[in-house]
Amino acid sequence: MTTETLRATVTTRRTGVITWARVRPLVTHVVLAGSALVMLYPVIWMVVSSLRPGNEIFRDPGILVKDLRIENYRVGWNALTEPFTRYLLNSAVVVLGSILGNLVSCSMAAYAFARLEFLGKKFWFAIMLLSIMLPIHVVIVPQYILFSHLGWINTFLPLIVPKLLATDAFFVFLMVQFIRGIPRELDEAARIDGCGRGSIFLRVILPLMVPALATTTIFTFIWTWNDFFGQLIYLTDPHMYTVPVALRGFIDSTSSSSWGSMFAMSVVSLVPVFLAFLLGQRFLIKGIATTGIK
Amino acid sequence: MSALGELGSLRGKKPPGQKKDNLAGYLFLAPWLLGLFLITIGPMLASLYLSFTDYNLIQAPKWIGLDNFTRMLSDERLHNSLRVTFTYVFVSVPLQLAIALLLAVVLDRGVRGMAFYRSVFYLPSLLGSSVAIAILWRQVFGTTGLLNQVLDLVGIEGKGWISDPSTALGTLVVLNVWTFGSPMVIFLAGLRQIPSMYYEAASVDGAGVLRRFFSITLPLLTPIIFFNLVLQIIHAFQSFTQAFVVSGGSGGPSDSTMFFTLYLYDRGFGNFDMGYASAMAWFLLVIIGVFTAANFFASKYWVFYDD
Numbered sequence: 379m380t381t382e383t384l385r386a387t388v389t390t391r392r393t394g395v396i397t398w399a400r401v402r403p404l405v406t407h408v409v410l411a412g413s414a415l416v417m418l419y420p421v422i423w424m425v426v427s428s429l430r431p432g433n434e435i436f437r438d439p440g441i442l443v444k445d446l447r448i449e450n451y452r453v454g455w456n457a458l459t460e461p462f463t464r465y466l467l468n469s470a471v472v473v474l475g476s477i478l479g480n481l482v483s484c485s486m487a488a489y490a491f492a493r494l495e496f497l498g499k500k501f502w503f504a505i506m507l508l509s510i511m512l513p514i515h516v517v518i519v520p521q522y523i524l525f526s527h528l529g530w531i532n533t534f535l536p537l538i539v540p541k542l543l544a545t546d547a548f549f550v551f552l553m554v555q556f557i558r559g560i561p562r563e564l565d566e567a568a569r570i571d572g573c574g575r576g577s578i579f580l581r582v583i584l585p586l587m588v589p590a591l592a593t594t595t596i597f598t599f600i601w602t603w604n605d606f607f608g609q610l611i612y613l614t615d616p617h618m619y620t621v622p623v624a625l626r627g628f629i630d631s632t633s634s635s636s637w638g639s640m641f642a643m644s645v646v647s648l649v650p651v652f653l654a655f656l657l658g659q660r661f662l663i664k665g666i667a668t669t670g671i672k
Numbered sequence: 673m674s675a676l677g678e679l680g681s682l683r684g685k686k687p688p689g690q691k692k693d694n695l696a697g698y699l700f701l702a703p704w705l706l707g708l709f710l711i712t713i714g715p716m717l718a719s720l721y722l723s724f725t726d727y728n729l730i731q732a733p734k735w736i737g738l739d740n741f742t743r744m745l746s747d748e749r750l751h752n753s754l755r756v757t758f759t760y761v762f763v764s765v766p767l768q769l770a771i772a773l774l775l776a777v778v779l780d781r782g783v784r785g786m787a788f789y790r791s792v793f794y795l796p797s798l799l800g801s802s803v804a805i806a807i808l809w810r811q812v813f814g815t816t817g818l819l820n821q822v823l824d825l826v827g828i829e830g831k832g833w834i835s836d837p838s839t840a841l842g843t844l845v846v847l848n849v850w851t852f853g854s855p856m857v858i859f860l861a862g863l864r865q866i867p868s869m870y871y872e873a874a875s876v877d878g879a880g881v882l883r884r885f886f887s888i889t890l891p892l893l894t895p896i897i898f899f900n901l902v903l904q905i906i907h908a909f910q911s912f913t914q915a916f917v918v919s920g921g922s923g924g925p926s927d928s929t930m931f932f933t934l935y936l937y938d939r940g941f942g943n944f945d946m947g948y949a950s951a952m953a954w955f956l957l958v959i960i961g962v963f964t965a966a967n968f969f970a971s972k973y974w975v976f977y978d979d
Contacts, residue, residue, distance in 0.1 A: 406783055413775075414792045417850065423818060424808050435811065439821035450765065473894025487704035496697025506704070508677060509712055511908045513960060515936055515953045519946050520718035522712065523729065550704065551678075567908045575696040603969040605801040605915040611941055622913075629807065629920055635813065644804035655798055659791055662798075 411486070421594030421648075428645045432638030451646070454639030458627050459616040462643060465624040465637030467604060468613075472537050476602040478597050484594065487544045489579050493565065509547045514607065517533035522611060530617040537608055541598075549594045552665060556590035557583060583592055596658035598668050600651050621647045715775040723951035728944045740951035750952070752927050756841060760931065761908040764848040769900055772852040777889065778857035790860065794853035805847070806917030807955070810834060813843040834918060837928035844929060847914050853902040860898035863889070894975045903965050910961050932956060 419441075426441045427434065428450050455462045488497070491503055525536040544550055560583065568578045584591075606622045613623055625647060628640040655662065698705070723740055724731035744750055775793060779786050799805050812818040813833035820830030833839045868890050881885065912933040915923065923930030923938070936956070940949030 394880070402785070406778060406781075407785075410775075410778065410789050414789060417796060418792065420808055420812050420825065421796075421805075422819060424811075436816040437821070439818055441784050483703040483707070486700045486702075490700035491699050494693050494697040494700065496694045498700075499697065502701065502705075505708065509708070511906055511960075512712065512716075513906075513953070513956055515910065515933060516719060516957045517712060517715040518724060518941055519950050519953065520715035521948070522941075523718070524715065526729075540707060540711045542703065543711055544704035545707045545711050547704075569926065575700075579700070584749060601801075604798075604802055606916070607937075608802075610916075625803045625807065626917060626921075629810070629917065630679065634702060640807060641811075644807050647804045648799060648802065651798055651802065652795075655791075659794075663790070663794065663857055666854055666861075 383594075390550065408587075410605050423644050424641055426638055428638065430638070432636075433635050435641065450568060450638035452641035454628075454642040454646075456618075456622055457636070457643075460624075462620070462624070462646065464617070465621045466618050466646075468618060469620040469622075472534050473599055473602045474610070475538035476541045477499040477598045479538060480546055480598045481591055481593055483544035485535055485547040485553055485584065485591065489583055491550065492554045492557035493503070493562075493578075493583070494575070496543060504601060505544065506547050506550055510548060510551060518607075519610065525612065531617050533612075534618070537602075537605075542634075546598070549598070553590045556587050561587050578632045583649045589664070592658065593661040596654050596661055597665060599654050603647075603650055603654075703729050717952040719953055722947050723954050725732075725947045727791045727946040729946060730944075732964040733947065736941040736947070740948050741851060741955075743948065744951060744955065747791070749927060749930065750932075750935060751933045753923075756928065756930055757909065760841060760845060760848070760911065761905060761978075764845040765901070765908050767845070767903045768852045768854055768904065769851045769897065771849060772900070773859055776856045776863060777851070779856075779887065780860060780863040790857065794857055797851045797853035800847065800851035801913055803913065806914045809843060809914070810920075811849055811876055811917050813839075835925055837925045840925055841921070844911075847918075848908065848911070855904060858900055859893065859896060862893050865894050891976045895977060898967070898971050898975045902964055905967070906960055906962055909956065909963075914946045 423441055425440070427438075429443055429445060429446050429448070430450075432440065432450060450471065458465075481482075487506070491499065521536070527529060528535075530536050560605055564582050564586070565578050568582045572579065599607070604622065606626075609620045609623050610626070613619055616627075619627070625640075625643060629635060678769035712903065722733060724735060724737060726736050726739070752964075756912065780790055783789065808815075814820075815830075815832035816833065817833075822831045831839075834844050866889065871884055874884050874888060874903055910933060913933060915929045915931045916937070919925075919929045919934075922933045930954070933956070936949050936952045940947045
C-alpha cells in the first residue's frame, strides 16, 4: 500500500494530474464492488425470496424483506417422498465416506510418488496425471454395469468405494506437490532413528501435510456435495436420494406455488458449501494456486 | 507448478541416486493401482468393446462391428448435440478466461481489500456446479424471472430466455462465464511470479499501462493462459448438470441445450442403448484428446517460456 501511495504522489508531483491519481482507486473500487454485487445478486435474491410468500418470487426483484416467513422452509422440508433431513443425511454419508477414502488412499499414493524409488514410477506417475483429465463418461457405462452386477445400485458404495481406491487423482497430484516441499532430512533423521517406510509416512509425513489434507477435505466436501451425474445414475430409489438428486425432484412439479419451497431447499443445499468456503477459503485458494485445477 | 507442466518435464528429469524400494513403493501404491485397473482402465477397455456391440443391459452384448459408429454418422440429433457443445465451449471458455484475466490484472495492482474481492469473485466457482444454482438460473431467465422483472423496471420487455431456443444456450454460457473465479485465482498466482523489475524498467523507458500489459504481462502469462485454456476446454466439453437441470432433463427447447453429454446420458441411461452410449463416450474422448493435442501443438507458436 505504501509504495502505491508513494508512486501516486510521485506521479502527481511530476505530472500535476492530481485528480486521476486520487480518483483511480475509488473508480476501481466502485467497478469491482459493482461487478461483485451483480454477480452475487441472484444468489442473495434467492435467499431473500425463499423467506417471502411463494408468489412474490415472480413479482419482487428487490432484496428487502418486510415480514420474514419461514413457510417455504416448512413446506419444502416435507414436500418430497422423504423429509429433507433424510437427503441431507444421505449426502452426509456419501461426503464423509468420500473424504475418508480420498484422505487415506491419495496420501498413500502421493507418498509413494513423492518419496519412494521403485520400478516404473515415472510411467505410473504419467498415467496418474493423464487420468486427471479423463472424462468420466468414458468409464461410466461399464462402471454402471459392474456395480449393478455387484448389486450396488441404490447403495452409496459406487460413490464411495472408488474414492477408497484413489480415483480422484487430482488430490494425489496435490499431495505429491506438497510432500515435495517437506525437507528430506526429516525422513533421513527418522530413518536413522530406526523408522521404516510405514512409520516415516505415519509419523513424519502425515503430520506435516495437514494443510494438504485440509485442502483435500474441503474440495472433496464441496465437489461431492455438488456432484450430480454419479448420484443421478446410481441412486434411483427416493429413500437413497442425496440432496442434488432430491432437488431435481422439485423441478418436475413446476407449478408456481412450488417455487418458494424449491428456493428454500436450494438455499438449504447451498449452506454447507458456503460454510466450507468461509472456513476453508485459505486452503481452497492455496490449493488452486499451487495445482491449478478447478 | 501444474499437472501439465509436470507432464512435459517428466522426460528431462534424472532419477536421483537413491536405492530402489520396490516392495514399499507398490504397497503404498496398491489402492491407487487397484482403482486404476478396476475402476478406470478395466471399464475403459470394456466400454471400447461395448462400443462395437448392441447391448441393452438385459441380453448379452451382440457384436455388430462398426454399426454404432456408422449410425453416429447419420444421427441428426448427435450432429446437433455436437454443434451445441462446440458453440458452448468456444463461446464460454474464451469469454470466461478474458474476464478472469481482466479482473486478475486489476486485483493484482494492489487494490485495497484484494483478498475480499478475490473471495467474492471465487465463490460462484464453488456454487456454479450445484443443482441449486441451476434451479436459480431456471427462475432468473424464465418468462417471469428475475431478469425480466429487472428489465421491466427500466421499461424493456423481456422474453422467456430459457424457453426460446435461440437464447437458451446463451443462459448456460452466462452460467459458465459466471464461474470465472477459479481461473482468476490461477491468473493471480501467475501474476505474482512476474518480477516487478520488468515493470520498473519499462516505466523508466516510458511504457504506458497498455504497453506494459501487452509487452510484459501478457507474454509472461501465456503459460498460465495456455494451462487455463486446456483445462477449461476439457471441463466445458464435459458439462452436464447445468444443461440437464436448466432444461428439465430434456436438453430442450427443441434440443437447443442438448449437450453431447446429455445425449449420451439419454441414449445410455434413458434408452439403455449402452453400446451406442459407449461409442459416443469414446468419440467424446477422441474429440477432447484431439483438441488438447491441437492446443499443445499450437502452444509452440504463442506460449512464451521465460527460461
